[in-house]
Structure formats: C-alpha cells, structure tokens
Amino acid sequence: MNLDLNLKCYIIAGEASGDLHASNLMYALRKQHAEIEFRVWGGDLMQAAGGELVKHYRDLAFMGFLEVAKNIRTILNNLKFCKEDITEYQPDVLILVDYPGFNLRIAEWAKQQGIRVFYYISPQIWAWKEGRVEKIRWDVERMFVILPFEKDFYKKHHVEVDFVGHPLLDVVSGTSSSDISKMSDDSTKFLPKSSDTLEVSDDMPVIALLPGSRQQEIKRMLSVMLEVVPEFEGYRFVIAGAPGVVREVYEPFLNKQVELLENQTYHLLEKAAAALVTSGTATLETALFGVPQVVCYRGNALSYQIAKRLVKVDYISLVNLICEKEVVKELIQHELTAENLVRELSAILTEKKQYEIQVDYDILREKLGGKGASERAARLMLKYLKT
Numbered sequence: 268m269n270l271d272l273n274l275k276c277y278i279i280a281g282e283a284s285g286d287l288h289a290s291n292l293m294y295a296l297r298k299q300h301a302e303i304e305f306r307v308w309g310g311d312l313m314q315a316a317g318g319e320l321v322k323h324y325r326d327l328a329f330m331g332f333l334e335v336a337k338n339i340r341t342i343l344n345n346l347k348f349c350k351e352d353i354t355e356y357q358p359d360v361l362i363l364v365d366y367p368g369f370n371l372r373i374a375e376w377a378k379q380q381g382i383r384v385f386y387y388i389s390p391q392i393w394a395w396k397e398g399r400v401e402k403i404r405w406d407v408e409r410m411f412v413i414l415p416f417e418k419d420f421y422k423k424h425h426v427e428v429d430f431v432g433h434p435l436l437d438v439v440s441g442t443s444s445s446d447i448s449k450m451s452d453d454s455t456k457f458l459p460k461s462s463d464t465l466e467v468s469d470d471m472p473v474i475a476l477l478p479g480s481r482q483q484e485i486k487r488m489l490s491v492m493l494e495v496v497p498e499f500e501g502y503r504f505v506i507a508g509a510p511g512v513v514r515e516v517y518e519p520f521l522n523k524q525v526e527l528l529e530n531q532t533y534h535l536l537e538k539a540a541a542a543l544v545t546s547g548t549a550t551l552e553t554a555l556f557g558v559p560q561v562v563c564y565r566g567n568a569l570s571y572q573i574a575k576r577l578v579k580v581d582y583i584s585l586v587n588l589i590c591e592k593e594v595v596k597e598l599i600q601h602e603l604t605a606e607n608l609v610r611e612l613s614a615i616l617t618e619k620k621q622y623e624i625q626v627d628y629d630i631l632r633e634k635l636g637g638k639g640a641s642e643r644a645a646r647l648m649l650k651y652l653k654t
Contacts, residue, residue, distance in 0.1 A: 277358035281366030286310030295645035325511040374406040432636030475539035480509040494605035507532040550584040559615035594627040
C-alpha cells in the first residue's frame with residue numbers, strides 16, 4: 268500500500284473504555300500519517316478525534332447472557348447495517364477495539380471480503396471462550412495486545428501478536444492537575460469536559476463510587492454500594508458519572524451525603540481516599556491513580572451461574588490478574604453485601620492496608636510496561652499497512 272495517499276480506516280469500539288483508547292490511537296495515527304480519515308462506531312471521544320460517527324456505543328452495550336438474548340434482533344440488525352456500511356465505505360483497514368461478541372463476527376465477514384483486519388486490545392479469551400483464538404488466527408491479520416501475559420497466551424496457541432503496553436499509563440499520567448497545563452492540545456482532547464468541580468477538605472474525605480458505564484449495571488451496583496453510607500458519616504460519597512449516561516439515571520441515588528460528578532472520573536480519583544469499583548477497566552484505572560479499592564460485582568443470577576462455569580481465571584479484576592495475587596479485595600455476587608462492604612472499606616482506609624496496597628500498585632505499574640502504547644500501536648499498524 269502506498270501510504271503517501273489518503274488512508275481510510277474503519278474503527279469499531281463498543282464501550283466507553285474502547286472509545287477512549289481508540290480516540291488516542293486515532294490521534295497517534297494522524298500524527299504519524301497526516302492524510303488519514305476515520306469512519307467509526309464509538310463515542311464522543313472518537314468523534315472529537317476526527318472520526319465520522321456512525322453508531323454511538325450507548326446504543327450497542329448489552330451485558331450478560333439474558334440481556335443479549337433479549338436484544339438479539341437489535342444486535343443482528345446492527346451487524347447487518349455495519350457490514351453494509353463497511354462495504355459502502357471501502358476502507359483500507361478495519362481496526363477492531365475489544366468488544367468481541369460483535370467484532371469477531373465482523374472480523375470473520377471482513378476477512379471473507381478481502382478487507383485487512385487489525386485488532387487493538389484483545390478480547391479476554393484467556394478468561395473464557397479460549398476457542399475464539401482459532402477465529403482470531405484465521406480472521407485477524409494482526410493483534411495488538413495491552414496486557415503483559417497476553418503475548419505468552421497467544422504464543423501458546425501459535426499466534427504472533429504485538430505487546431504495545433497499556434494505553435491507560437499515558438491517559439492517567441496526563442491527567443493530574445499539575446500536568447494538564449503542560450500537555451499539548453492533542454493529548455488533552457481525551458479529557459472529558461464538565462463544568463463541575465470537586466473541592467475536598469481534610470475533614471470530609473471522599474469515597475469514589477465507580478458503578479460502571481451501562482444503565483442496568485449502574486442501577487444494580489449503586490443500590491448495594493450505597494448501603495454502606497450510614498456507616499461512614501465522616502465521608503462524602505461521590506459517584507463517577509459515566510460518559511454517555513444521562514443525569515436522570517443517577518438522581519434517585521443522590522442525597523446530602525451522596526453527590527454526582529459527571530464526566531470527570533479521573534479528577535475524582537485524584538481526590539479520593541478510597542473507592543468502590545465495579546469490575547472492569549475501572550479497577551486498573553483506580554490502581555494507577557494509587558487509590559485503595561474494593562472491587563464489586565453482582566450480575567443477573569442466571570448469567571452469573573453460566574459465567575462461573577465458563578470463566579477460567581482466579582480473579583475478575585485486572586489488578587489481581589496482572590499481579591497474579593489478591594492485591595485488592597473482590598466481592599462477587601452473594602459476597603457483595605453491605606456487611607462485607609463496610610468491613611472491607613474500613614480496612615482499606617487504615618494506614619497499614621493503604622501502605623501494603625501502594626507497594627503492590629508499584630509492581631503493577633512495572634508489569635504494564637512504559638508509556639507510549641498508542642504511539643507504538645499506530646507505528647506498527649502503519650508499518651504493516653506498507654506491506
């Protein structure tokens with residue numbers, strides 16, 4: 268391919284974290300190759316990075332076996348529309364970002380159409396559905412992984428991948444108040460904008476609540492997280508409002524001791540003394556800000572029982588998976604009770620436990636590799652596109 272010409276990229280991300288990392292990849296690609304255009308499925312950040320937004324991820328997010336089954340018609344219609352849109356656009360490369368249930372189906376179809384397929388941020392097939400590695404072997408030209416143990420996992424299955432480091436290291440390192448003024452315009456574009464601010468005083472420390480990014484998940488998790496509030500009268504509880512989720516979703520949970528900070532999760536984590544975090548990427552983000560946390564998860568009962576029989580890992584949080592031990596406490600399903608939450612939250616607010624956690628967080632950062640994941644991924648993608 269002659270990269271002196273305009274390059275057309277079609278990118279699909281189905282969640283808030285994918286929107287964030289894809290947007291930074293887009294900035295890195297354009298920095299290294301000016302003549303490039305993007306048509307995207309994602310969110311506000313990818314649109315702000317110059318992508319022509321086709322579908323927003325808030326219209327794509329269905330979690331759990333039952334939720335997927337209930338929305339199967341919508342999912343199938345989205346797949347059909349996506350294939351038609353890609354066909355009309357005729358991209359030089361299709362870049363898929365996590366979101367495996369949808370993206371692996373698109374990858375298989377795209378390969379059959381002769382479209383080059385790159386995958387950025389591997390699906391968690393090392394946890395369950397390991398058989399998907401065969402689909403990746405046949406349908407994906409190149410995989411770019413962000414977790415250190417993923418390279419060995421793929422090597423075991425005779426699939427060569429590129430470990431580029433975790434993009435959160437760049438995102439988090441660029442969000443402290445003292446550093447923001449030093450950042451270039453491009454590097455600050457991923458920061459969500461809000462008129463809200465969070466003032467913190469020593470006599471009223473903050474407990475951050477990160478209940479997820481999907482409406483059904485948010486309502487379920489906040490209902491149990493907020494049961495601890497009466498036991499912590501000297502603290503302010505601040506909910507991290509997720510991008511793309513309207514304020515009305517959170518309003519039933521707000522009161523004198525419980526506040527909402529919209530679209531400023533990282534600003535909130537800078538100020539927090541501790542956090543209650545729904546499992547997912549947020550556990551890693553919280554750790555990289557050095558905030559002690561309790562990981563929480565409660566799903567649909569049937570979906571959980573099915574997943575329990577399929578999942579092959581010992582932990583659900585990325586922090587514990589990467590460190591290969593329990594760095595942060597995980598309260599899952601029936602263990603997620605008010606009594607257990609109060610006990611574990613009280614523990615991580617002690618000086619001794621906070622010191623232990625910080626030591627492990629330092630090890631975590633070393634394992635994740637250095638900064639520059641987006642730049643490395645972009646450079647490799649452009650290199651492979653030349654061949």
